[in-house]
Amino acid sequence: MKHFSEITPAAEKVLDAAEGLVQRFGYNGFSYDDIARQVGIKKPSIHHHFATKAQLVATMAQRFAQRFFDALDGIEQTHTGGPARLQAYAALFEQTYAQDRRLCVCGILGTEAEDLPPPVGDEVQAFFNRNLAWLAHVISTGHTGKKPLARDEAQRRAMLFLCALEGAMMVGRGLRSDSGPQTVTQGLMGYLLA
Amino acid sequence: MKHFSEITPAAEKVLDAAEGLVQRFGYNGFSYDDIARQVGIKKPSIHHHFATKAQLVATMAQRFAQRFFDALDGIEQTHTGGPARLQAYAALFEQTYAQDRRLCVCGILGTEAEDLPPPVGDEVQAFFNRNLAWLAHVISTGHTGKKPLARDEAQRRAMLFLCALEGAMMVGRGLRSDSGPQTVTQGLMGYLLA
DNA sequence: GTCTATATAAAGATAGAC
DNA sequence: GTCTATCTTTATATAGAC
Numbered sequence: 040m041k042h043f044s045e046i047t048p049a050a051e052k053v054l055d056a057a058e059g060l061v062q063r064f065g066y067n068g069f070s071y072d073d074i075a076r077q078v079g080i081k082k083p084s085i086h087h088h089f090a091t092k093a094q095l096v097a098t099m100a101q102r103f104a105q106r107f108f109d110a111l112d113g114i115e116q117t118h119t120g121g122p123a124r125l126q127a128y129a130a131l132f133e134q135t136y137a138q139d140r141r142l143c144v145c146g147i148l149g150t151e152a153e154d155l156p157p158p159v160g161d162e163v164q165a166f167f168n169r170n171l172a173w174l175a176h177v178i179s180t181g182h183t184g185k186k187p188l189a190r191d192e193a194q195r196r197a198m199l200f201l202c203a204l205e206g207a208m209m210v211g212r213g214l215r216s217d218s219g220p221q222t223v224t225q226g227l228m229g230y231l232l233a
Numbered sequence: 234m235k236h237f238s239e240i241t242p243a244a245e246k247v248l249d250a251a252e253g254l255v256q257r258f259g260y261n262g263f264s265y266d267d268i269a270r271q272v273g274i275k276k277p278s279i280h281h282h283f284a285t286k287a288q289l290v291a292t293m294a295q296r297f298a299q300r301f302f303d304a305l306d307g308i309e310q311t312h313t314g315g316p317a318r319l320q321a322y323a324a325l326f327e328q329t330y331a332q333d334r335r336l337c338v339c340g341i342l343g344t345e346a347e348d349l350p351p352p353v354g355d356e357v358q359a360f361f362n363r364n365l366a367w368l369a370h371v372i373s374t375g376h377t378g379k380k381p382l383a384r385d386e387a388q389r390r391a392m393l394f395l396c397a398l399e400g401a402m403m404v405g406r407g408l409r410s411d412s413g414p415q416t417v418t419q420g421l422m423g424y425l426l427a
Numbered sequence: 428g429t430c431t432a433t434a435t436a437a438a439g440a441t442a443g444a445c
Numbered sequence: 446g447t448c449t450a451t452c453t454t455t456a457t458a459t460a461g462a463c
Contacts, residue, residue, distance in 0.1 A: 206400020
């Protein structure tokens with residue numbers, strides 16, 4: 040698979056379009072022609088950049104994950120303490136949903152997991168694992184209790200937070216509501232770090 | 234739209250197949266031919282029972298929701314107290330995911346909301362609204378605090394619980410894990426009713 | 428890097444016989 | 446209620462010219 044770092048400007052536009060389409064309609068919900076129309080080129084030109092849809096989406100998911108992880112690094116550098124970091128983490132989901140109720144790329148692909156080409160499924164799985172590790176670390180070092188948090192307790196709370204945020208996007212859409220992740224963070228933050 | 238209550242045994246088998254296929258692959262992830270193969274008939278026979286895919290899935294979602302609400306009534310009759318009722322509620326999600334990691338019908342349809350025929354979207358929206366109302370009621374009457382729960386606080390907690398459960402199915406799939414909703418209920422229950 | 432033209436398969440759906 | 450045959454559209458993908 041082509042790595043997203045060695046990609047031309049034209050191919051980048053294709054990835055941008057694919058990302059938005061996946062976030063709105065899922066893997067099975069868009070076509071090469073949809074991308075072509077958005078980018079302003081023809082269908083076969085897409086194949087010039089990405090031979091198959093599986094490769095295209097795998098590359099896009101990889102780029103999405105990389106950017107997300109970069110954002111996590113940024114949060115650790117610019118925010119101090121558990122609450123601020125979890126709040127900044129939640130804001131990433133919030134900002135995504137605020138754009139026409141877009142879902143997390145790996146969230147919507149996760150629901151389609153059984154149907155996904157293996158390379159795409161691998162990206163999704165890695166994305167969640169790394170998010171959980173990051174959250175468990177932040178929760179573990181940021182909590183305010185007297186005893187240090189047990190490793191598996193930190194992991195449980197990380198799982199809860201991630202699921203609540205992903206689920207809030209899913210449910211928010213089903214409710215046809217503009218309020219997504221934000222509806223779920225209030226109160227939860229205190230619980231996670233208590 | 235045909236109501237599911239006036240449906241023949243043959244049509245019922247079609248709905249059963251459609252339900253499983255939606256839970257595994259989503260609205261855009263299966264075809265009339267997939268149903269036909271499962272039921273053991275041919276494609277046009279499906280159209281005899283349900284003229285369009287939109288009608289078929291709308292009827293299926295309606296049946297799913299009705300059964301789910303019946304289960305909620307059952308929980309209120311057979312379980313007493315907030316903790317037992319929330320536990321029984323979570324078990325409904327658990328049982329679904331335990332079947333080949335199937336998702337909640339309205340959960341997976343919710344992620345596809347932007348792409349859904351309006352009648353199907355209506356069913357999904359109604360499903361979530363009614364679930365939130367039921368949960369808010371159980372949480373409100375079941376909590377152990379000294380002061381009665383404020384209405385909007387009960388609704389916030391209901392939203393958190395629903396999103397956590399739906400999200401756990403989504404994330405569990407992305408992780409290729411057999412552990413779904415169960416990973417998220419522990420600890421949360423105490424928080425909801427505190 | 429983009430195009431026209433085309434191959435091939437699958438989708439939702441209809442007509443009409445049994 | 447189910448079938449064969451068929452229509453129409455759309456999908457992913459390829460060949461080869463510019």
